Amino acid sequence: MKNEVLSVAEAAKRIEAGAVMVLAGDEALLAQLPRGKWIGGTTVYFVTEDGGTVMRDKLFCTTFAEATGAVPRYVDVAGLPEISKGYTPGGFTMIMIPAFSVAHSNFAVEGQTYPGLFDQPLSGWITGVHLDDIGKRAPKIFDGSTGIGHDEGAALLHVALPEGAHVDLDILNIFARGDSAALTFSFPEAGFAAKTAVVNGEEVNFARYITETGIDTRLPLVANYAGALVNVSIQSVDVEAGEVKFYAPVVAGVEYRLANALGSYAQAFAQGAGETGEGQYSCNCILNYLYGELEGQRTGKFTGPITFGEIAYILLNQTLVKMDISNAA
Incomplete structure (x- = not known):
């Protein structure tokens, strides 16, 4: 596996030579690429070897030299439950979904129920745009079999x-569950927004509770999902409407606690990553980039796109997803 920053011409040459690739960059660049064994998604935020940066003139490219073949595929919203139908025995699948799309919402809420979804490593991210372009330009995904961009589907x-060959898919979560109050949600409150929550057994208006207690909304809610700590980030708090919106859905009946506060984001990533990361695929969350002021900062040896959500089987927030391939013949 090799991570590189390439020009459109350099990436096109690699694709035409038959390389298996995933690419990230500005829509105008991705739209110029030839057909081949690749998929791509829009973002202009990256962590490179020089640190976090905004990049519009080049593509971040991961080439899977270990691959013996690959099939790019586009599915519309109705086809999302059939993701696993393309799984190759012993292989893995990369996935990209546009932010703010119906597919984004459906995958987040229903993805874990899709037949066979967990039968092989599924890794990827939610595509985005420059923050100044939200509402002006739609995030896109590109299917290398056609070269066509889509703002819906996967x-x-x-x-x-x-x-x-062995694929190791994991997450690096720099947050730990704090000792704050236990929070739970119930239907119909579970999902991307909630008006009420149960806090230490008492039902409260969640927006008012956050405001009155002075919760730092840069910190995510953290839950233990079968041994893995998973974050749900707070998008907005509307006291007048009495509603809190999230970047990923909260699950009914799951206990959440506010994460512990961090010192330095960059230092936390460096400590968590150690000396690992080189030669691995990774993507990191736009909230970590913003709140951690990662522009110009390194995240250990991990490089890759900054995204509007990360996928390691399920949708994640404020997490670094990493994937390594080993023991390939």
Whole structure:
């Protein structure tokens, strides 16, 4: 696996040579690429070897040299439950979904119920745009089999690997569950927005509770999902409407606690990553980039796109997703 910052011409040459790739960059660049074994998504935020940056003139490219083949595929919203139908035995699948789309919402809420979804590593991210362009330009995904961009649905890359190869898909979450009050949500409050929450057994208006207690909304809610700490980030608090919106859905009946405050984001990532990250695929959250002031800062040796949501089987927030391929023949 190789991560590189390439020009359109350099990426096109690689694609035409038959490389299996995932690409990230500005829509105008992705739209110029030839057909091939790739998928792409829009973002202009990245962490490169020089640190966090906004980049509009080049593409961030990951080439899977270990791959023995790959099939790019586009599915519309109705086809999302059939993601696993393209799985290659012993391989893995990359996925990209546009932010703010119906597919984004549906995958976040229903994805874990899709048949066979967890049968092989599924990694990817939610595509975005420059923050100044939100509401002006739609995030896009690109299917390399056609080269066409879409603002709805999902782009998939089903990758085949040689016998003996092993894929390690994991998350780096720099947040820990704090000792604050236990929060739970119930239907119909569970989802991307909630008006009420149960706090230590008492039902409260959640927007008013956040305001009155002075909760730092830059910190996510953290839950333990089968041993993995998963974040749900707060998007907005509307006291007048009495509603709190989230970047990922809260799940009914799951206990959440506010994350502990951090010192330095960059330092926390460096400590969490250690000396690992080089030669691995990764993507990191736009909220970490903003709140952690990562522009110009490194995140250990991890490089990759900054995204509007990360996917390691399910939708994640304020997390770094990492994937490594080893023991390939």
